[in-house]
Amino acid sequence: MSEKMITLTIDGQPVTVPEGTTILEAARQIEKDIPIICYHDATTSNGLCRLCVVDVNKGRLLQPACVAQCQEGAAIETHNERVERSRRTILEMLDSAVDLSQAPEIQAQFHDYQADPERFPGAKRRDHVELDDNPFYIRDYSQCVLCWRCVQVCAEDAQYTFALTLGERGFDTHVTTLFDLGMMDSPCVFCGQCVGICPTGALKPKVEWGLEQGFSADEIRQMTRRPRRKPEAES
Ligand code: SF4
Ligand code: FES
Secondary structure, eight states, X not given: OOSOEEEEEETXXXXXXXXXXXXXXXXXXXXXXXXXXXXXXXXXXXXXXXXXXXXXXXXSSOEETTTOBOOTTOEEESSSHHHHHHHHHHHHHHHHHSOOTTOHHHHHHHHHTTOOTTSXXXXXXXXXXXXXXXXXXXXXXXGOOOOOHHHHHHTTTTTOOOOEEEESOGGGXXXXXXXXXXXXXXXXXXXXXXXXXXXXXXXXXHHHHHHHHTOOHHHHHHHTSOOOOOOOOOO
């Protein structure tokens, strides 16, 4: 980051930060809370969900605080009427398409912004079959908000395994594996980082899932055992 310092105001409060600092980082420096979904401190920001939008100099477009950098003399508003309406609409659209029942942080935001769960009645939903194809975790992409955190943590942001990618386009975009292979046939090393970073119930440890489904400890032990490899035939 640059050594050059710049000064701006956030909700009227002056703050001085190194050039290149994002608005989200500057706001955190003065303990201003900006809501996030796709952003995570450990992954690259891509500005996908737009829940973090803020008003910069009353510009025509709101800016995503997790990727927009601070500018000298800028006047940023993090909670005016336009910003809050935008966040509310984003939450309502998300809720109309995705099962958020196991995403407590997003539900809390839904409450904070007084979002209306009936705003888009009859909207098409992202329905996916629950995938149970390995002994370690369950994937239910009906609960996926497409934040990309799992894809990134599996790639350059941490693991360099590249087991996850995105399939299809537009509304049908979803997380998948290369060639849509089952997890046991993919490069996945079952490090669990994707499960740990998922902000919803889309990725869930199999033990937790088994307990929720009412399986006994013995049954869970059986289902979470990795099958033994067959010994290679001697030549
Ligand atoms: S599975 Fe979870 S971490 Fe991955 S994109 Fe969906 S919501 Fe984000
Ligand atoms: S948190 Fe900034 S765009 Fe998602």
